[in-house]
Amino acid sequence: MPNQSSAIKIERSQKYFNKLSLFFYDFILYGIISRYAWGSSIQRLDAHYKKYIRPNHLEVGVGTGFLLDRVSFDSARPRLALMDLSQACLEQTRRKLERYAPQTYIQNLLEPVRHEIAPFDSIGINYVMHCVPGNFREKSIAFSHLMPLLNTHGVLFGTTVLSEGVRKNVLARPFMWLMNALGVFNNRKDNARDLEHFLKGNFQLMEFEIIGVTAFFAIKNKS
Ligand SMILES: C[S@@+](CC[C@H](N)C(=O)[O-])C[C@H]1O[C@@H](n2cnc3c(N)ncnc32)[C@H](O)[C@@H]1O
Numbered sequence: 001m002p003n004q005s006s007a008i009k010i011e012r013s014q015k016y017f018n019k020l021s022l023f024f025y026d027f028i029l030y031g032i033i034s035r036y037a038w039g040s041s042i043q044r045l046d047a048h049y050k051k052y053i054r055p056n057h058l059e060v061g062v063g064t065g066f067l068l069d070r071v072s073f074d075s076a077r078p079r080l081a082l083m084d085l086s087q088a089c090l091e092q093t094r095r096k097l098e099r100y101a102p103q104t105y106i107q108n109l110l111e112p113v114r115h116e117i118a119p120f121d122s123i124g125i126n127y128v129m130h131c132v133p134g135n136f137r138e139k140s141i142a143f144s145h146l147m148p149l150l151n152t153h154g155v156l157f158g159t160t161v162l163s164e165g166v167r168k169n170v171l172a173r174p175f176m177w178l179m180n181a182l183g184v185f186n187n188r189k190d191n192a193r194d195l196e197h198f199l200k201g202n203f204q205l206m207e208f209e210i211i212g213v214t215a216f217f218a219i220k221n222k223s
Pocket residue numbers: 010013014017029060061062063064065066067083084085086089107108109110125126127128131132
């Protein structure tokens with residue numbers, strides 16, 4: 001359960017995911033910040049989705065659904081579900097991906113998933129964990145809430161922006177500071193070694209790569 005300070009931080013972060021900000025989101029994040037500050041191009045992110053996504057997929061922390069909309073599923077009728085705390089994000093993404101008739105779930109990742117949901121073959125969690133409050137031990141509970149939603153051979157994959165143990169360029173440094181000061185991000189103490197150690201210790205680590213300040217990861221449940 002999130003404590004009171006986490007609840008306040010979540011509320012602060014969530015207020016920035018509204019209709020107005022989502023209108024500019026794709027251009028600012030994917031046109032500028034992701035590539036030049038975080039170090040990961042759209043092509044690298046597309047490749048991560050292409051490698052792991054399956055036609056029975058849950059997307060967590062959906063934003064505008066930008067990357068998901070670029071995916072080609074290996075099936076004409078994939079099962080797609082969307083999970084987020086923000087109604088605005090869920091609604092915008094649901095409309096963008098209407099062709100797949102996605103199911104939507106409002107869920108705080110710091111709380112156990114209470115919805116009854118059939119398991120998935122892939123879960124995507126892209127650029128989400130740096131928004132979630134808490135030190136790594138506290139915020140990593142989100143993984144424990146999501147992993148039971150995977151089928152036996154299912155993979156959870158994604159990226160997160162790290163603050164420690166990475167090399168920040170001249171754009172990353174002020175922009176990450178600003179995002180934390182505004183409360184959009186909560187990643188001041190997010191460390192590359194802690195993340196890798198946590199994922200390795202608790203799951204089967206399929207991939208872990210740092211590019212710029214972005215960690216690309218993929219994990220499975222231990223068999
Ligand atoms: C930076 S956006 C990333 C959006 C998208 N995945 C992308 O790659 O562009 C973070 C997303 O995570 C969601 N989010 C942040 N904290 C959350 C939490 N505690 N529980 C559920 N969703 C959360 C936000 O509402 C938002 O949709």
